[in-house]
Amino acid sequence: MIDDSMKEIINDFVQEALELLDSLSENFIELEKNPDDKELLNTIFRAAHTIKGSAGFLGFQNLVELAHSAENILNRLRQGEIKLTSDMMDYLLKTMDILTAMIRNINDTGEEGNFDNEEIIRKLNMLAADEGTEEAAAEQRTEEIKPAEGNFGTANNNISPQEAESSESNKNTDSNITNANTNSKNDNKKNTAESSIPADGSNTGGEKNHPKRKVRNLGDILLEDNLMSPDELSQILKEKEEEEKTEEKSEEKNEQKNEQKEDANKINNTENLNETVKTAETEKQTVNKVPQAPAASPEIKKPVLAAVQPQPQMQQMHPAVTAPVETTIRVDVERLDNVMNLVGELVLSRNRIFNIASKLELKYPEDEFTDTLIEVVSNLNLITTDLQLAVMKTRMQPVKKVFSKFPRMVRDLSKELGKEIELNIAGEETELDKSVIEEIGDPLVHLIRNSIDHGIEMPEDRIKAGKSKAGTINLSAEHEGNYIIIEVSDDGKGMDPDILRKKAVEKGLIDDKTAASISDKDALSLIFAPGFSTKDKVTEISGRGVGMDVVKTNIQKLNGIIDIESEKGKGSDIILKLPLTVAIIQTLIIGVEDEVFAIPLNSVVETLRIPESSIQTIDNHEVINLRKSVLSLLRLSEEFSVGASQNKPLQSAGNAPAADKKALSGKEVYVVVVALAEKRIGIVVDTLYGQEEVVIKSLGDYQFGYKGISGATITGDGKVVLIMDIASMIDVLQKR
Amino acid sequence: MEQETVKMPDSKKADENAGVDAIMQLVTFTLGSEEFALDILKVQEINRMVEITKVPKAPNFVEGVINLRGKVIPIVDIRKKFHLNLKESTKDTRIIVVNILGKTIGLIVDSVSEVLRINSNTIQPPPPLVASLDSDYIKGVGKLDDRLIILLDIDKIFTAGEHNLIESSVK
Numbered sequence: 001m002i003d004d005s006m007k008e009i010i011n012d013f014v015q016e017a018l019e020l021l022d023s024l025s026e027n028f029i030e031l032e033k034n035p036d037d038k039e040l041l042n043t044i045f046r047a048a049h050t051i052k053g054s055a056g057f058l059g060f061q062n063l064v065e066l067a068h069s070a071e072n073i074l075n076r077l078r079q080g081e082i083k084l085t086s087d088m089m090d091y092l093l094k095t096m097d098i099l100t101a102m103i104r105n106i107n108d109t110g111e112e113g114n115f116d117n118e119e120i121i122r123k124l125n126m127l128a129a130d131e132g133t134e135e136a137a138a139e140q141r142t143e144e145i146k147p148a149e150g151n152f153g154t155a156n157n158n159i160s161p162q163e164a165e166s167s168e169s170n171k172n173t174d175s176n177i178t179n180a181n182t183n184s185k186n187d188n189k190k191n192t193a194e195s196s197i198p199a200d201g202s203n204t205g206g207e208k209n210h211p212k213r214k215v216r217n218l219g220d221i222l223l224e225d226n227l228m229s230p231d232e233l234s235q236i237l238k239e240k241e242e243e244e245k246t247e248e249k250s251e252e253k254n255e256q257k258n259e260q261k262e263d264a265n266k267i268n269n270t271e272n273l274n275e276t277v278k279t280a281e282t283e284k285q286t287v288n289k290v291p292q293a294p295a296a297s298p299e300i301k302k303p304v305l306a307a308v309q310p311q312p313q314m315q316q317m318h319p320a321v322t323a324p325v326e327t328t329i330r331v332d333v334e335r336l337d338n339v340m341n342l343v344g345e346l347v348l349s350r351n352r353i354f355n356i357a358s359k360l361e362l363k364y365p366e367d368e369f370t371d372t373l374i375e376v377v378s379n380l381n382l383i384t385t386d387l388q389l390a391v392m393k394t395r396m397q398p399v400k401k402v403f404s405k406f407p408r409m410v411r412d413l414s415k416e417l418g419k420e421i422e423l424n425i426a427g428e429e430t431e432l433d434k435s436v437i438e439e440i441g442d443p444l445v446h447l448i449r450n451s452i453d454h455g456i457e458m459p460e461d462r463i464k465a466g467k468s469k470a471g472t473i474n475l476s477a478e479h480e481g482n483y484i485i486i487e488v489s490d491d492g493k494g495m496d497p498d499i500l501r502k503k504a505v506e507k508g509l510i511d512d513k514t515a516a517s518i519s520d521k522d523a524l525s526l527i528f529a530p531g532f533s534t535k536d537k538v539t540e541i542s543g544r545g546v547g548m549d550v551v552k553t554n555i556q557k558l559n560g561i562i563d564i565e566s567e568k569g570k571g572s573d574i575i576l577k578l579p580l581t582v583a584i585i586q587t588l589i590i591g592v593e594d595e596v597f598a599i600p601l602n603s604v605v606e607t608l609r610i611p612e613s614s615i616q617t618i619d620n621h622e623v624i625n626l627r628k629s630v631l632s633l634l635r636l637s638e639e640f641s642v643g644a645s646q647n648k649p650l651q652s653a654g655n656a657p658a659a660d661k662k663a664l665s666g667k668e669v670y671v672v673v674v675a676l677a678e679k680r681i682g683i684v685v686d687t688l689y690g691q692e693e694v695v696i697k698s699l700g701d702y703q704f705g706y707k708g709i710s711g712a713t714i715t716g717d718g719k720v721v722l723i724m725d726i727a728s729m730i731d732v733l734q735k736r
Numbered sequence: 737m738e739q740e741t742v743k744m745p746d747s748k749k750a751d752e753n754a755g756v757d758a759i760m761q762l763v764t765f766t767l768g769s770e771e772f773a774l775d776i777l778k779v780q781e782i783n784r785m786v787e788i789t790k791v792p793k794a795p796n797f798v799e800g801v802i803n804l805r806g807k808v809i810p811i812v813d814i815r816k817k818f819h820l821n822l823k824e825s826t827k828d829t830r831i832i833v834v835n836i837l838g839k840t841i842g843l844i845v846d847s848v849s850e851v852l853r854i855n856s857n858t859i860q861p862p863p864p865l866v867a868s869l870d871s872d873y874i875k876g877v878g879k880l881d882d883r884l885i886i887l888l889d890i891d892k893i894f895t896a897g898e899h900n901l902i903e904s905s906v907k
Binding site: 595639640641697708709712714719720721722 | 787789790791792793800801802803807808
């Protein structure tokens, strides 16, 4: 039944609706704080309405009903008829959840699914009807007084200016080819707004607006959205009324014709067009006076403007196309990835040309062609760098996409736990790569849950500790060079390294000896161990010791670094340092014997040059003392068994460094200090060549059974350089 | 033979109808003094020797990886695979890039001689006591004038275990 084009439309709808719902839940939380914010209410209302409208057009009746009930409440809130209560908010949020679930279901199956919404709709209607019967009646009266009602063409996501029975509106709705409901619409002209909900049996017959369905009149909308002053409106309405009377007869003719041949509407209406163009024009002008119109974001098309356009050629198109403010397009991520790969290749070629050019410059200094070549190459260099940046930007998304779900989460959880928590979000406009965005959601959820559950104390405890009653969680994002720093901090009770040590021993994660020897900072890192939890009881929110493990795994996947700071009694601060993108990375090129390797620069903390003699051995492990903290060392030449050590039997590898050390005791070595998630180790290398920006080439199928290499890249001279996998290097060291 | 040149030889058909008259196109190469051949349809390209990046802890017969126009592919020294004496690369040394079971792999050979068109009926099954080589990946021996060409079945050249080594053992 659902063909491809329909699928595409549904897909678009799902995408749009999910985005709207996302922003909705955020807006709701905001609204709870500022219940009198009219602008916000309007934004929410419009979003809800857009969803309802699109759903109605696609025939998702259940969805429409639910959205409609929610919209009723919103409308009354907006008009200041009822006050927002916490109870109401709960139901509205719940409605959002159900809507999201339904839309997800549509996405998966193409069907609405069997959601039993009766209960919530009843509740919503009750809330909406609350203390509102009188007003409802009044509303009904006003509707009757105004014979020239506007029409609300939800079906097209579009306010059709069916200024009463003007042929303008007739044309507008009917010529929308996508509208499958033209017939009933014409029948129901007097029934105005209802007509746009397809297949609604109650629509037939020319009865007046059903009082229970609070669909807004165009006039109301124009007023509410400040598009028109009441004076202007009544002026226009008066004009309309007169016009309408004269048109009544020709109208009826039209209707009959329409029933026979819907598509021919445009022709039928041309005679009427001239009469009404003037009115439409006036209206258009009025509307245009307020250019900000109703659209809160480009996602929400400006319905009024789109619909009032009198040009016939516009109306032949789908309303989404005619929407004047379409500034975004949706592009398949795969296509972007493709462009990204091509740019990657281009960067490689540029590097090679650059290399050749600099060699030529050395070989033929003062040569005219060499000079020109250098000039061209540096220009190419600039362009590719810009191109690379531009392509990368297409994949960038504001971190808001992830952050926006947290206010809701904090609200729900703190309510559940009886805590008072304020969430401050900063830097949500910070942009980072889509792939990174996708990975950081889960870790942040766990970090914030942790702060709520473990960090922030109960209100009474906070007062006892001399803190304010409400706890604060700060969530911030900011750029730092090629990285993004995401910080989750709270002013809760902080972490006690001693308790962490004790728990870790209890859980058998470390032994007593290790517990005693690790520093306070390392003790804090214990929270990332799988299975670690300070809770004795597993609750719904935490206690299984999984969360922090998820944080660590995801951050590791992104080559990110985790830093924890915590002061007992004052709160904790968890800092995530993540690369902006994953496809093109900065690397440190190092040499071991004759081989060259690349280390992702975002894992590199610092490089040191130390004498061999400062390397100590603890428990057969080589370590150095770096600013009072013990750093384990990994000799890359041994790990990769390149060069001379290749022929040594494995079991003697342990003794080898000792022998080497004696021979080389006067020599200095380079140590690259690398970090991943919360761990730090030093890698001993022979040479440091410098930094290079490289494009990661997957080794794909060819891993040779070794995890120490995460990929390869092609350097300026066309050579393949292998990129080291820091995670497995750290693993290697830990297993020893 | 002339009248058959119009038809493009189909190696698969040749495989199935071994013994029936069919023309096969083979790429021949040398390892030491012996001449080998591969079905031309398995060969993607033939390149000069380039610098090979060693891969730590790779299996012994894997020489390393090279950059093939932006793609990183593994290189196998076929001498090592056949347990022949190792030899320094010369100006004749070539890398034959082949597709083995959907994977692109480069093979180092001493030199590439020519592309041969031979009638499949001149290819005989390998003699039971053929040389020092494991006969599983020897499809047959082609006789051409006084030359003997060993036809390799490239898909069988690596054992399952070796395939696993080359492939990801991680995923």
